[in-house]
Amino acid sequence: MSDPTAPDKALRAGPGRLLVAVYSVFALAATARGTYQLATRFDEAPAAYLLSVFAGAVYLVAAVGLARAGRTSRRVALVSCAVEAVGVVAVGAVGLLAPSLFPDDTVWSGFGAGYGYVPLVLPFLGLWWILTVHRKDRVRAV
Numbered sequence: 001m002s003d004p005t006a007p008d009k010a011l012r013a014g015p016g017r018l019l020v021a022v023y024s025v026f027a028l029a030a031t032a033r034g035t036y037q038l039a040t041r042f043d044e045a046p047a048a049y050l051l052s053v054f055a056g057a058v059y060l061v062a063a064v065g066l067a068r069a070g071r072t073s074r075r076v077a078l079v080s081c082a083v084e085a086v087g088v089v090a091v092g093a094v095g096l097l098a099p100s101l102f103p104d105d106t107v108w109s110g111f112g113a114g115y116g117y118v119p120l121v122l123p124f125l126g127l128w129w130i131l132t133v134h135r136k137d138r139v140r141a142v
Contacts, residue, residue, distance in 0.1 A: 016066055016133070019126055023063035026115075026122070030107045031056030037104070045104035051091065055107040055119075058084050062126060078130050085123035088112055092120070 034052030042049065058080055065077030092111035095102050105114055112119030 015129055019122075019129055020063050020067045022118070022122060023059050023066060023126070026107070026119070027056050027059035027063055029056070029115075030059055033107070041104075045102065048102045048104045048106045048109075051102075051106040051108065055084070055087065058087065062123075066126070066130075074130060074133070077126065081123040081126035081130065084119070085127065088119045088123065 030052050034049050034054075034056055037049040038046070038053065062077055062080035062084065065073045065075075065080055067073075088108040088111060091102070091106060091108035095109050102109055107115060108119055111117060112121075
């Protein structure tokens with residue numbers, strides 16, 4: 001039986017490393033884009049630009065949660081990926097149904113179309129990875 005207090009490093013191994021890298025890149029890209037837009041064109045679409053900064057923060061929290069070991073980090077990553085999944089689906093749907101609400105694109109507009117739909121796929125891959133590692137840990141603990 002494994003020690004339940006031992007740090008969980010499986011989350012950041014294998015495919016987890018790739019997820020950390022992609023989340024880190026998206027955190028930087030979304031935050032930089034949103035911050036630049038807020039600073040230079042705030043009056044054009046403040047909600048869209050604030051949403052991009054928010055998305056960048058969510059990506060950063062997910063990257064840190066996936067990169068760190070431990071039960072708390074796993075929960076943080078799980079919640080971040082879930083928030084991201086809801087966000088990208090909701091913003092994508094709102095953008096289709098009421099495009100005037102977002103006069104300029106966000107990272108999540110069009111379900112992440114501007115980023116090759118990676119924002120749509122990424123949270124589901126993250127959730128899958130976190131839950132897969134969690135299941136493996138539970139089997140090892142028994």
